[in-house]
Each structure stands twice: as structure tokens, then as C-alpha cells.
Amino acid sequence: MKHPIFRKIFLLAITLLTFRAGAQTLLDSTALDKLSDQDKPALLTQLAERSRINGEYDAAIAKARESMALAIKSKNISEATKAYAVQVSVYATTKQFVLSKNVSDTTLSLAQKSKQPVALAYAYYAQALFYNAIDNAEEVTKYCQLALKSLGKKDDPYLSAKLYYQLYMLSSRRDDVKNVNKYARAAAGNALKTNDYNLLGNCYIALSIAADYNYAGSKNELFRDSIIYYLNKTQGLYREYPKYVARKTYAMSCINSADYYLRYFSDTDLQAKANAIRYAGLANEVMKAAINGEEIRASGLGILSEYAKRDKNFIMAEAYLQEAYSVLKSKKVPYYSTMITVVTALSNFYEERGSYEKALEFQKKATEYSNKFFDEKRTLNAQKLEVQYEAEKKNNEVKLLKQSEKYARQQKYLYIGIAIASLLGLIFMFRSYHFRLRYSLQREKQLNLEKQDAELQMKLEKEEKARLKAEQQLLESQQQQLQKEVMANQLQLEHKKEMLFQIKEKLGVAPQLNINKIWNEELLLDNDFEEAKFQIQQVHPEFFSLLNQRAQQKLTALDLKLCAYLHLKMDTKKIAQLMHVEAKSVRMSRYRIKQKLGLGKEEDLNLFLQDIG
Structure with missing residues (x-):
């Protein structure tokens, strides 16, 4: 059985991914003062990314800018592009598409001037982040492939994992099972070579989703067992490294585990029921004090409500849905899609219980939130289209500029050729003077004859x-x-x-x-x-x-x-x-x-x- 609230979170797992500067040792902010200006950018970028995944976007931007400034000062272009990429990720997450495009273009320009393969790879990754934010799958694929090609034989498993993860997300949106498995495995394989446990946890979630696709297509129970196996791996990482695995990553693995037991086990399986309730409760508990945790909490409460309905405990079922509604309302700008699901569930619940007035009330709220969700989507789509138009316009201008530079080089070569030809002409000028004079006279005579013929022809036409x-x-x-x-x-x-x-x-x-x-x-x-x-x-x-x-x-x-x-x-x-x-x-x-x-x-x-x- 599928529940619309928690199923959405199951798929949301593909969107959460950390960015780390690639350092192989885990550092803390207390070590920052002990580092030189040349070594600080890597740690600052890591701290910026940690702030980003915790929803502290202002702090993330501030740390990323500090890292970028120090990196450019020490002429460390690779570290500067990594810091820029964090800024692009924050702007993309917060739907500031214009800023995301501007910073990604700045990153690409800086990397192209440096001609450093790693810097170019991170710049291409920043472009992929921007185009992913505006749903341009073709450009995301292009820039991910360019980044992988730019890395070549350079050993950067962290960035490789990130790039394969982006390709995995695109494949999952298209339900391309073959590539979902291919890129999820490639992302996880590279993530295992790093010490970024949050990245590895997300890759495990990706593998669990790939297993879910495989089970849906084959009904092989080995794939079904793989789903919970990979989700348990993510939860194990959180318990072992709580400072370095985001609570949201852990909470989503819990929600997906609860979803696993709800969908694949019967109502009579008490152990599966206990596991599902436990995981839903863990997700709700761990996200209570987290920033932007309302949607995950609402999904957990939705699962608990579903089990309460199965047990005919309608009071608790109603309480869980009402709590989910209150949690979502507490956010300044609610997640309208999840809010619509919750109020629709409340409307259906009250209708089943015969409370038609409340059912109508929540149905009206569902309509209201649907309209707001539509307006929000329309506004975002308009912004995306506008930014995409400007991006294409700018890209065309860049292409024209490159063509102009190419023509300028060709013109330069042409001028050199003309100069050489002119020099050769001067050498043979005196020897060919009389010949050219006779040719000029003959040419003038021919032109006069042609002119007379043309005049005669015009006269005949008039007659x-x-x-x-x-x-x-x-x-x-x-x-x-x-x-x-x-x-x-x-x-x-x-x-x-x-x-x-x-x-x-x-x-x-x-x-x-x-x-x-x-x-x-x-x-x-x-x-x-x-x-x-x-x-x-x-x-x-x-x-x-x-x-x-x-x-x-x-x-x-x-x-x-x-x-x-x-x-x-x-x-x-x-x-x-x-x-x-x-x-x-x-x-x-x-x-x-x-x-x-x-x-x-x-x-x-x-x-x-x-x-x-």
C-alpha cells in the first residue's frame, strides 16, 4: 500500500546531496584559527556546505564567500571554484535563479582562464546545479559529462560521486531503471573513497531507490530486501558519525524505511507494523528542532495516521493528521504539495466519519492550497523561463564572441598573407608594369564596349x-x-x-x-x-x-x-x-x-x- 505523503518523501531523497571540498580528513570549525590562509579555504568550504545542508543559508553564503576570497588571494583557483559551487547550490536551493546563474557563469569564466582541469570540472558542476534548478535536463547532462571528461585521469572521487549522483537524479525523474542503477552504483562507489559520510548516506538512499525500481519490475525478493539494507546503512552512518551526517538525511532514510514496511508487508505482520511506527516516530522526533523539517515530520505523522486507521483508532488517526496540518502551517511559506495531501486526507477522513461540515471545510482548504500551489508553480516557472531565456541569450552572445575572436584570428592571418603577397608583388612590380598597363587598356576598352552594349540593350527594351x-x-x-x-x-x-x-x-x-x-x-x-x-x-x-x-x-x-x-x-x-x-x-x-x-x-x-x- 502506498501513502501519498510518505511516498513523496521517498522520492525526495534523490534531491538531498552534500557538497564537500574534497578533503580526506574531517575538520571542525575550532581548527580554523590554527590553519594558514592557504589551508583555510578547504575547511571554510566544508563548513559552508555543512551550514547549507542544515538550512543555514546565510551562514553558508558567508563562509563560501570568505573561502573564495582567500582562495583567489592565494591563487588557488580550484578551491575558489569549489567555494563558488557551494554558493550556486545555495542559490539554486532557495530558488534565486538569477544569482545562481550569475555565480555559475563567474565560476566558469574563472576556470576557463586558469585552464586547470579540476577547476573546470567544478565550474561545469556549478553549471549543472543551475540548470538542474530550472529543470533543463539536457544542459545538466551536458555539463556533467563535460565535468567527467575534464577530470579525466585526475583522482577526485568526491566530485565524481556528485556528478554521477546528478545523472542518477535525472534518470530517476525519467524512470530510466537501467541508468538509475548504473549511476547510483557509480556514485556510491566513488563516495566510498571519500570521508564525506553524508554524501555516502545519500548514495545509499539512491541505491535503495534503485532496488525499489528493480523489485517493482521483477518482484524478486532479493531486491526488496536490498531496499531496507541500504536504508539501514544510511542510519548506521548517522549513528556512527552524527556530526557529519545531516539529520535530514537520517530522517528521510527513516521515512523511507517506514514506507518500506507499510508497502511491502501485510496488516497482520505485527513486527513490520512495529518497525514502521518506530521509524516514522524517529523521523518525526529527529526533525523537531531542525530547520525546514516540517515536510518530513508531516510525512511521518501521515504514516502513523495510516496505521491508526488500520487499527480502527480513529481518534489517533485524526490527531496525527491534525498535528501534521499544524506542523506544515507553522512554516512561513508551507510546502503546498504536502499541505494539499494532508488537508485532502483530513477531508476524506471526516467524510468517512460522517462529519460533512469538517470534510467540506478541509476540502475548501485543499482547493485554496491548490490555487496557491498553482500560483507558486506558475511564478517559479515564469522565473525559470526568464532565467533560461537570459542564459541562452548570454550563451549565444558568448558563442558570437568566440566566433568574432575566430574571425579576428583568421583576419589577422589574412593580413599577414596580404603583406607577404604585397612584398612579392613589389619585387616583381617593375618587370610586370608594361604588361599590366596593356591589360588595363584592354580592360578599359572592353568595359566601354560592354557599357555601349548595355545602353543599346536598354534602348531596345524601351522601344x-x-x-x-x-x-x-x-x-x-x-x-x-x-x-x-x-x-x-x-x-x-x-x-x-x-x-x-x-x-x-x-x-x-x-x-x-x-x-x-x-x-x-x-x-x-x-x-x-x-x-x-x-x-x-x-x-x-x-x-x-x-x-x-x-x-x-x-x-x-x-x-x-x-x-x-x-x-x-x-x-x-x-x-x-x-x-x-x-x-x-x-x-x-x-x-x-x-x-x-x-x-x-x-x-x-x-x-x-x-x-x-
């Missing part, structure tokens, strides 16, 4: 453009003439049709003329006005469509015919003759068409139709 323009104007003129001719022919056909109607009326009583046959033949020659309109549109396709678009009321075929006559500039009398109506009817039709086209009284229909044409 060609003028010719094309004239042809286009001619075509437009011919098209306009054709338009008028086609429209006139079509209107003549309409007139012919009207004449045929008159003949039919007059001679309809004389069947011997077979006027109906004549009428049908005439109709075949000129189908109807719609066909005439189609033909007109082949030459003047927009005339009738534009009229219909402008018309506010539908124009009849007779209206369109009258518009065509007016477009051809025929007067009223002529139009009346062609249409076999009185002039008065033509004027009435003109008035009606103006209304359909939406023209005002003062607007001239003839001019309007000419403009459309």
Missing part, C-alpha cells in the same frame, strides 16, 4: 515596351469598335424581328403567302434577345452584368434592350421607331429604368450608361 504599348492601345480601340458594331448588329436583328411581327399581323389573313413559314425561318436566324445579349457579352462581357448589379429592381429584357440603344447614343425618336412605340413610351421607360438603377433626378441616364460601357 519594345513602346511598341507593345501601342499595340495594346490599338487592340483596345479595335475592341471598342467591335463592341459597338456587334451591339448595333444585334439591335438591327431586334428591329428585323419587330418588322416580322408587323408583317405577320398584316398578312395573317393571306395563308397563300405561308407567312408562318417565313416567320419561323426568321426566328431561326436570330433566336431571341438572350442569345443576342450573350453574343454582345463576348465582346463587352461586363455591360449587362454591371447593369444588373447596379439595379435595385430586376431589369426586364425590354429594359436591357433600351439601355443598349442608349449606350449606342441613339436619340429618342430613333429608338421609338426601332421599338415601334411612341416617343412618350420611350421617355417613360427611361424614367422607370432610372428608378430601377437608383439614379437621382439630376443624374443623366445616357452618361451613366456610357460610363458603364
Whole structure:
């Protein structure tokens, strides 16, 4: 069975790692006054790291800066980069991303100038710490690999353990079981060569988590037993070296041990239950006076609450959860993710017990903390993105600077080559003078010919453009003439049709003329006005469509015919003759068409139709 509170702490174990200057003997602050300025930086860096893991961040920064100043004064660049790395770690832990980036860049710049492999390795490690803080896994991997490559054959097991531990953390985030095992073993193997027991304790926790992954995949009980074996190793280190193993490291191993018994043993196993309760109580007790121990205490209390619920001791289950809630609230800025888990557990507990008002109260708190957690994450993500953008911008500027330096070197070589070439040219100048003169004259003549050819070409292009323009104007003129001719022919056909109607009326009583046959033949020659309109549109396709678009009321075929006559500039009398109506009817039709086209009284229909044409 998994409990969300303590499971989170189980995974949190991968994030706690100490930094030590690499000295092989354990020193105390009382020995500081006995050391020379050259020997002090190593101890100061160790003390700074001890303050950092105990949550005393101001003291850690102060000691790291003192160490860095003394190291630079004595020109010990390797020790200076180690002190800088502690500062980067503190700023990363406290989410001061800008300071973390600035100090890591300063460290890298200092190490690159010194060209010392160990200094470069620590500078790359500082960069990895910064990019780990802003969740850029690709850059963390890159700088860890660069640091390991920079170390080469240099024997620095402490830094190697740190670097492999960083790679192990990245693998655990991706659930990459193969690399989790690989890097956890590499980190522990190097940590065993040092006297940094807190580092070794964290590596043992890493091995226990690797064993947990292995057991989840294989269900082999040997892996399950390895989990508690490595956690016991961490606890043994704390009992043997309490001054040099952080209480938080010990407390997390206890929480993970309690989690181990809770998840892998049945409710009826009284010994497992006793062990889990004992470890949860140890974690809670050891972190009572520790800085930033609230989350671990809440996790321990969560485990105790879980066992109380199993025993049907609901009073104690509630008390443990309420105490966890109070512990988390005592922190100025609570751990919102753990707080959400605790208040949700309280809400579920009260709901199961039928106390719906309290359940609702804590559910509201869960929502409130969820919103705060979201806001906090959003703010942090914005800061990370901003710092990452600035980091990438700065990295690009560095790349451009390096390219500029490369180009400058190339330019320098180029100038040297030019100077040599110029010297050689001077030696042979007199011998080649006449030859170059003749070549210059020929070249000038060739350029003049090319210039003349270009001018001639431009002139031909202008003439060609003028010719094309004239042809286009001619075509437009011919098209306009054709338009008028086609429209006139079509209107003549309409007139012919009207004449045929008159003949039919007059001679309809004389069947011997077979006027109906004549009428049908005439109709075949000129189908109807719609066909005439189609033909007109082949030459003047927009005339009738534009009229219909402008018309506010539908124009009849007779209206369109009258518009065509007016477009051809025929007067009223002529139009009346062609249409076999009185002039008065033509004027009435003109008035009606103006209304359909939406023209005002003062607007001239003839001019309007000419403009459309």
C-alpha cells in the first residue's frame, strides 16, 4: 500500500546531496584559527556546505564567500571554484535563479582562464546545479559529462560521486531503471573513497531507490530486501558519525524505511507494523528542532495516521493528521504539495466519519492550497523561463564572441598573407608594369564596349515596351469598335424581328403567302434577345452584368434592350421607331429604368450608361 505523503518523501531523497571540498580528513570549525590562509579555504568550504545542508543559508553564503576570497588571494583557483559551487547550490536551493546563474557563469569564466582541469570540472558542476534548478535536463547532462571528461585521469572521487549522483537524479525523474542503477552504483562507489559520510548516506538512499525500481519490475525478493539494507546503512552512518551526517538525511532514510514496511508487508505482520511506527516516530522526533523539517515530520505523522486507521483508532488517526496540518502551517511559506495531501486526507477522513461540515471545510482548504500551489508553480516557472531565456541569450552572445575572436584570428592571418603577397608583388612590380598597363587598356576598352552594349540593350527594351504599348492601345480601340458594331448588329436583328411581327399581323389573313413559314425561318436566324445579349457579352462581357448589379429592381429584357440603344447614343425618336412605340413610351421607360438603377433626378441616364460601357 502506498501513502501519498510518505511516498513523496521517498522520492525526495534523490534531491538531498552534500557538497564537500574534497578533503580526506574531517575538520571542525575550532581548527580554523590554527590553519594558514592557504589551508583555510578547504575547511571554510566544508563548513559552508555543512551550514547549507542544515538550512543555514546565510551562514553558508558567508563562509563560501570568505573561502573564495582567500582562495583567489592565494591563487588557488580550484578551491575558489569549489567555494563558488557551494554558493550556486545555495542559490539554486532557495530558488534565486538569477544569482545562481550569475555565480555559475563567474565560476566558469574563472576556470576557463586558469585552464586547470579540476577547476573546470567544478565550474561545469556549478553549471549543472543551475540548470538542474530550472529543470533543463539536457544542459545538466551536458555539463556533467563535460565535468567527467575534464577530470579525466585526475583522482577526485568526491566530485565524481556528485556528478554521477546528478545523472542518477535525472534518470530517476525519467524512470530510466537501467541508468538509475548504473549511476547510483557509480556514485556510491566513488563516495566510498571519500570521508564525506553524508554524501555516502545519500548514495545509499539512491541505491535503495534503485532496488525499489528493480523489485517493482521483477518482484524478486532479493531486491526488496536490498531496499531496507541500504536504508539501514544510511542510519548506521548517522549513528556512527552524527556530526557529519545531516539529520535530514537520517530522517528521510527513516521515512523511507517506514514506507518500506507499510508497502511491502501485510496488516497482520505485527513486527513490520512495529518497525514502521518506530521509524516514522524517529523521523518525526529527529526533525523537531531542525530547520525546514516540517515536510518530513508531516510525512511521518501521515504514516502513523495510516496505521491508526488500520487499527480502527480513529481518534489517533485524526490527531496525527491534525498535528501534521499544524506542523506544515507553522512554516512561513508551507510546502503546498504536502499541505494539499494532508488537508485532502483530513477531508476524506471526516467524510468517512460522517462529519460533512469538517470534510467540506478541509476540502475548501485543499482547493485554496491548490490555487496557491498553482500560483507558486506558475511564478517559479515564469522565473525559470526568464532565467533560461537570459542564459541562452548570454550563451549565444558568448558563442558570437568566440566566433568574432575566430574571425579576428583568421583576419589577422589574412593580413599577414596580404603583406607577404604585397612584398612579392613589389619585387616583381617593375618587370610586370608594361604588361599590366596593356591589360588595363584592354580592360578599359572592353568595359566601354560592354557599357555601349548595355545602353543599346536598354534602348531596345524601351522601344519594345513602346511598341507593345501601342499595340495594346490599338487592340483596345479595335475592341471598342467591335463592341459597338456587334451591339448595333444585334439591335438591327431586334428591329428585323419587330418588322416580322408587323408583317405577320398584316398578312395573317393571306395563308397563300405561308407567312408562318417565313416567320419561323426568321426566328431561326436570330433566336431571341438572350442569345443576342450573350453574343454582345463576348465582346463587352461586363455591360449587362454591371447593369444588373447596379439595379435595385430586376431589369426586364425590354429594359436591357433600351439601355443598349442608349449606350449606342441613339436619340429618342430613333429608338421609338426601332421599338415601334411612341416617343412618350420611350421617355417613360427611361424614367422607370432610372428608378430601377437608383439614379437621382439630376443624374443623366445616357452618361451613366456610357460610363458603364
